[in-house]
Amino acid sequence: MDEKLPPPSPQEQQQLLERDRISRRSFLMNVGLAINGMVGVLLAVPVVAYILGPVMRRREYLTWIDLGDAAKFNPGETKLVSFRNPFTNEWDGETANIPAYVRTEAHGRYTVFAVNCAHLGCPVRWFSESQLFMCPCHGGVYYADGSRASGPPERGLFEYPTKIENGHLFIEAGQMPTLSNSAALRPCSEKSQPTLVKRIAPCPGTDEPTIG
């Protein structure tokens, strides 16, 4: 065991440091540290840009997506459809198949809802008998027109912008709707509204005459 080199004692270390405090060596060391700092910053730029890649896009992830022949949606029905998200890769598998609900009031009047609950994004389920969307997670419920009926959501279902071209129904989609992207900014259409329903639902509820 006595073959080990004894380490320098703390006093010795201190003395060595003191001796070198102002010297050519310490100057070179400081320059060396500064160079490393600069190189570090230089390298950090591409690294940070790489990490922020998904965020740094100029435009939002939105494009018009063809949902097929508009005539196949029957008036009075709400139908579950799915489309392939265009901003994906082949190896995304089935995660890139995005569902949506198409509500048809009359031919030419379509509303397309995201399946994601406006509360925390779980998939809402459509019940045609009671004309309600129900969420399995935290119990959010929406009316047929997407307005909030009860539960923890603060607002109605997210809607995709729609248009009809050459008889096909298109929606503007591509990103998961959350409260902070464009889905949240769509204003509710103003419809006449019984006061009681208006009080509990920030977006208009049903406009059928049976209420009130």
Next chain:
Amino acid sequence: MPWYRRTYDWLERRLQLEGPIKDAVLHPVPKSTASWWYVFGSASAVLLVLQVVTGILLALVYSPSASHAWNILQMLNHQVPLGWFLRAMHGWGSNFMVAIVVIHMAQVFLFGAYKFPRELTWIIGVFLLLLTLGMAFTGQVLRFDQDAYWGLAIGASILGRVPWIGGQLVHLMLGGPIINGATLTRFFALHVFILPGTLLVLTGLHVWMVVKLGINEWPMPGRLVRRETYIQEYNELAHKDGLPFFPGAAWKDAYFAAAILLAVALCAAYFGPYGPTGTPDPTIINTVPKPDPPFLWIYTVLSYLPPEMETPFLLIVPPLAIAVLLGLPFVAGVGEKSWWRRPVAVFSVMFLAVCWASFTHLATYTPWSPKMNAWSGAPIPTAFLERRTPLERQGANVFQEKQCRNCHSIGGSGGLRGPALDDVATRLTEDQLIRQVLLGGGNMPAYGSTLSPPETTALVRFLNTLHPNYQPAASDASRAVAGQGGVPSASTVERGNGQHKTQ
């Protein structure tokens, strides 16, 4: 000199590890710390090692590819020999690790171990807890099934509530516009490199400080911590009334570590691996996502928060809670350590434990969620249909068909979102029932637009029969008065004693 002794010496002359290891292992600790209460820290470390080992073994097979991960998990479960057991060990090891880390934290808090000079040990411990929870969440994502997919959707929706930069945060978390392959690979990087790397480094620092600063002595009422004298008092305690950590205290750690590992293995063997549940295909709408056990309590909290409080709560409370934990040793860094003289500390732990247990219990049967298949899967018990008129029975049909059962139970089956309706007619009159059904309110949707007048009549007639024997039906006194031409009857008792309503 035997050969092994010579080999050891050859190695030791080059490594020179004997000294530091002996110092660490044989350092004196106060006799009182050789207690069964002090085994949770070492057990956490042992579970961390278990997770690293089982995690590496799973990584031999797993591939973080969105289109393959689910199939690989199935292969691990069914084709790779004992793949199911390794998955189960890793899953149950995760549950045990969260539990033991939380117990360790509660014990350390109650024993005042966060006080001077161990403030930094506590602070690093808080980060270790957060990292452990982070590992649990990212691990749930790597089990790429429906729960993972919708768990990510919930995470993204929470981030989406951050003002101004919410949208960017969502895309940063998902690695793109939606939950897909890029999401899985970045959660893989988090779960396999970033979080465990940080966890191991911080665990090293945590243990280093435990060795350097000494294990917290058993707190005695009245023995106050003072910055000026504590170190000296502790050293006296450790040297005069102490014993070397190994084997004096370590044997209990060893027993407990073995017991915990055995418990993980038994749970793994008995309960098997977690999932995977259905494929991570968002077009499969018929799913009821659920978080893993460590996060069940959050599930409850998010369900019961009033809508308008949700965003402020989600954005303010977690940072605040972390700040409280981090600030604790600076606010209460000296003074009394014993739980006998720290009632606020004891009641805080009890309060949090009761909250956690109730929330977790609620999340096991989610009374706030509609039961999605109750309307088609839970028929009305025949007792509620006997001696009813055809119209009332038609009402029962409407009751079933319009998904009322998804939220309202009757005869003990059905959803728990709304009140049970077994005796609704004792609470609401016919007029009130009609109003409630058509206009909703009190967290019930309005059914005015989905029920035709005949359906409404039938439904309300059925609901009106729901008052158990010998319980009077609800009645509107003013109607009775109106029926008598505005003259109140001498007594209302006669109407209250029967089951029949005055019409």
